Amino acid sequence: MTDSLVARLEQYFPAARLKTRLIDRHAYSSDASFYTLVPRAIVFPETVEEIKLLFRLAADLGTSLTFRTGGTSLSGQSVTDGILVDVSKHWPLVRVEDGGLRVRVQPGVTGAVVNHVLRSYGRKIGPDPASINAAMIGGILSNNSSGMCCGVVDNSYHTLLHVRFVLADGSVFDTEVPGDYARFEQSRPDLFAGIAALRRRVMEDASLVARIKEKYKIKNTVGYGINAFVDYEHPLDILAHLLIGAEGTLGFIAEAVLRTLPDKPLKSAALLFFDSPRSACDAVPALRDTGAEALEFMDRAALRSIEHLAIAPSFLRELPEGRFPAIWAEVKEVLEQTAGDCSPDIVLAPGSQDAHQDHRTVAEIVPTVFRDQLYLAYEIPKWDGDMTRPSVYFPLTAEIARRKVELLHKSFPSQRSRDWWDDEVFLGLARLRGMECRATYAESFHCGKFTLRGGIS
Numbered sequence: 001m002t003d004s005l006v007a008r009l010e011q012y013f014p015a016a017r018l019k020t021r022l023i024d025r026h027a028y029s030s031d032a033s034f035y036t037l038v039p040r041a042i043v044f045p046e047t048v049e050e051i052k053l054l055f056r057l058a059a060d061l062g063t064s065l066t067f068r069t070g071g072t073s074l075s076g077q078s079v080t081d082g083i084l085v086d087v088s089k090h091w092p093l094v095r096v097e098d099g100g101l102r103v104r105v106q107p108g109v110t111g112a113v114v115n116h117v118l119r120s121y122g123r124k125i126g127p128d129p130a131s132i133n134a135a136m137i138g139g140i141l142s143n144n145s146s147g148m149c150c151g152v153v154d155n156s157y158h159t160l161l162h163v164r165f166v167l168a169d170g171s172v173f174d175t176e177v178p179g180d181y182a183r184f185e186q187s188r189p190d191l192f193a194g195i196a197a198l199r200r201r202v203m204e205d206a207s208l209v210a211r212i213k214e215k216y217k218i219k220n221t222v223g224y225g226i227n228a229f230v231d232y233e234h235p236l237d238i239l240a241h242l243l244i245g246a247e248g249t250l251g252f253i254a255e256a257v258l259r260t261l262p263d264k265p266l267k268s269a270a271l272l273f274f275d276s277p278r279s280a281c282d283a284v285p286a287l288r289d290t291g292a293e294a295l296e297f298m299d300r301a302a303l304r305s306i307e308h309l310a311i312a313p314s315f316l317r318e319l320p321e322g323r324f325p326a327i328w329a330e331v332k333e334v335l336e337q338t339a340g341d342c343s344p345d346i347v348l349a350p351g352s353q354d355a356h357q358d359h360r361t362v363a364e365i366v367p368t369v370f371r372d373q374l375y376l377a378y379e380i381p382k383w384d385g386d387m388t389r390p391s392v393y394f395p396l397t398a399e400i401a402r403r404k405v406e407l408l409h410k411s412f413p414s415q416r417s418r419d420w421w422d423d424e425v426f427l428g429l430a431r432l433r434g435m436e437c438r439a440t441y442a443e444s445f446h447c448g449k450f451t452l453r454g455g456i457s
Ligand SMILES: Cc1cc2nc3c(=O)[nH]c(=O)nc-3n(C[C@H](O)[C@H](O)[C@H](O)COP(=O)(O)OP(=O)(O)OC[C@H]3O[C@@H](n4cnc5c(N)ncnc54)[C@H](O)[C@@H]3O)c2cc1C
Pocket: 031, 032, 066, 067, 068, 069, 070, 071, 072, 073, 074, 077, 078, 087, 107, 128, 129, 130, 131, 134, 135, 136, 137, 138, 139, 140, 141, 142, 143, 144, 145, 146, 147, 148, 246, 247, 248, 249, 251, 252, 253, 254
């Protein structure tokens, strides 16, 4: 089957625009998602006629077409085990119209290039996916991309003015051409009537209309954009807007005209610190009222997990860290919840001698929350030099001591860049503690009090 597929494609596409070697097929087997599908061939069409031809061939051969532009999709939209149609190379049109108020685009141009062209008009496109340097118009429209600033107000769906598209039967329609509205009804009466009937069903049910409106108040790119049935009346307009977010399943987008937005010449950004996710969220209404167009929430734990990477900016490592004393009540609440969820025999936590204020806060709360358990406070070597004499020792074999160091490296990547962090510190401390309890290595703890139970005989 694959051989006949390749033979058919070779009939129409020159070698420079057709890839069928295994190495090429594997090179195109992934996008930004975690899915892998190896296409049977990759084709690079140049014209609408070739798209029509591909639809015909796919139907003849009983296989599918999947379009691809930047390949930055996160859910496997641009991988396939059928024919992969790459439109990132030959569909580059960007034409500014109406003094920058509109822009005419083809699928194979990145959002960044469109914005670059619009910049001298003080305009930009609405959708602003974080991937805009690689994401192209075909994918931006077909995924109904949005972004930090455009939200759901100026996303692909809401900024689409016109679209020219090819259906699987090879018919081409353009919402910019007034005659295409009647032509759609005449040449595809099945589709026209089907869409009109669906719209009637939606509109006759007030609770469904209200539900759809509610669901699309926030970002909703799950399934087809059925808000098109509420927002538009003519079946061609409905279909045109269903294409936005259809991930290439309803037809091929050959060209579009987008409404542009002002690209403000002066912009400012601020980095604010909050003690907890809760207080950050509480600040949202006030920040929105200042006119902020985008608010991005970055949590410390997530940043900590990447701050050791060479490409991470150094200021990440210097962000405020220890804030537990300021959120004492929240820390207590979390510990109380933990205590309610389990009944441990031993609680291991930092100790009150610890120089780090977060550790000390935890040490202060733990005995008040875990009253019936043996609480052993462990040691954390650090620059502050806060080690004191421990009272409980637990001898370790050399193998366990090394395993502990291994796990420390693995579990605290953000600390690995500290100049004192190395095997010697951890093994050295374990060796010292081992010497103190007549073992090779040991883990040691502080213990404030413990209860001995049992009868006396
Ligand atoms: C780091 C990163 C950050 C991201 N940030 C965002 C974000 O902020 N907001 C957001 O919305 N998304 C985001 N994404 C997801 C993705 O980048 C966007 O959805 C992007 O717009 C996809 O564009 P693309 O050119 O890569 O499309 P592709 O992945 O190539 O294709 C996307 C879909 O469009 C279809 N398609 C492509 N061309 C056509 C065509 N001409 N006709 C019909 N169908 C076509 C494909 O078949 C596929 O289903 C992010 C992804 C990454 C990796």
